[in-house]
Amino acid sequence: MSSTSALLEPTTELSKALHQDVVEDQSASSIVNRLKSKNKELQTQSINTYQQFWSDSENNNEESRTTMYKTLTNTYYNLATDFYEYGWGESFHFARRSVGETHRESIRRHEHLLFASAQIKAGMRVLDVGCGVGGPARECIRFTGAHVTGLNNNDYQIQRANIYAAKYKQQDFSTFVKGDFMDMPFADNSFDAVYAIEATCHAPVLKGVYSQMYRVLKPGGFFAIYEWCLTDKFDNTNELHKKLALDIEHGDGIAKLFGTDVALQAAKDAGFEIEVVSDIAHETTAGNEIPWYSYLDVGMIDFSGIQGFARSHIGRKFTSNAVKVLEKVGIAPEGTVKVQDVLTTAADSLVAGAKIEIFTPMYLIVGRKPLN
DSSP: OOOOOOOOOOOHHHHHHHBOOOOSOOSHHHHHHHHHHBOHHHHHHHHHHHHHTTSSSTTOSHHHHHHTHHHHHHHHHHHHHHHHHHHTOSSOOOOOBOTTOOHHHHHHHHHHHHHHHTTOOTTOEEEEESOTTSHHHHHHHHHHOOEEEEEESOHHHHHHHHHHHHHTTOGGGEEEEEOOTTSOSSOTTOEEEEEEESOGGGOSSHHHHHHHHHHHEEEEEEEEEEEEEEOTTOOTTOHHHHHHHHHHHHHHTOSOOOBHHHHHHHHHHHTOEEEEEEEGGGOOOTTOOBOGGGGTOTTTOOOOHHHHHHHSHHHHHHHHHHHHHHHHTTSSOTTHHHHHHHHHHHHHHHHHHHHTTOEEEEEEEEEEOOOO
């Protein structure tokens, strides 16, 4: 095994030095501007740090990834956030889609379902666990009239979330807090409702993060999540299944994927009274005719808008070749092509895992904290 170089810890100071200039828009030119603005040396070191968890080094094992989950996930989002915004938008999650429904419309509907499940109402104080750049939080404010606190351990995403809050005049209705969801910086019984959308999959132990959500939730309040899980069709003796699971973990900054049974038991063990459990990714219902992975599947993508193009087969090739050129001429930091390759692997493995139904990104669990 090769020797392992020192890991670059993703501190607040590192984030400030790495992301020197943050631009507000997410136009086609924005990704180029953002890559140009990076501290190239720190970007390259961050890429090398992330790859150590997956390549020929002493950290390429499940124990290292779970023990150092904060370094793993934070480094991943320091590298991937710009590409996510360019190719996906402000809400970093999937959604089933109806015929005639746009990608953005389906994203909103998916969020509204969770907000309704958590029984969020005007005037409530709500916690968004793993809030990304704040897309769902902003939609929650618009849809419900609640005040939303977004918790995130990535400084760059918090900075982006605050930029968007100012852009949409939501500063008085939202707060974005730096913190570890395994040790939340909030007092007991602080929030009327808590939710998470495809975020707690980054936890090294699901019971740990669910227990923290339980602790900060007021008695009688609701907990609602969409969880990334391996389904009961996943076979740990099947080499293809294991490879796809590892590729999803690698491509999405996840220390370990857990089964739906583990997620449900973790919610129960945290203390929640379970109200709803459903793998809605594999439900075939009216209004959800188009599967959640359609925007990743090169055979199913439309070309509406810049993000539709970015997700298309031609768009992927264009972006990949553009990144190669930018890196070659020194505009993009060395290793940026590796980041693009990781994200492509993620997309392909997610689609493959979905088609054989061993993976779901929307295992819905709704629970309530007992009044007593």
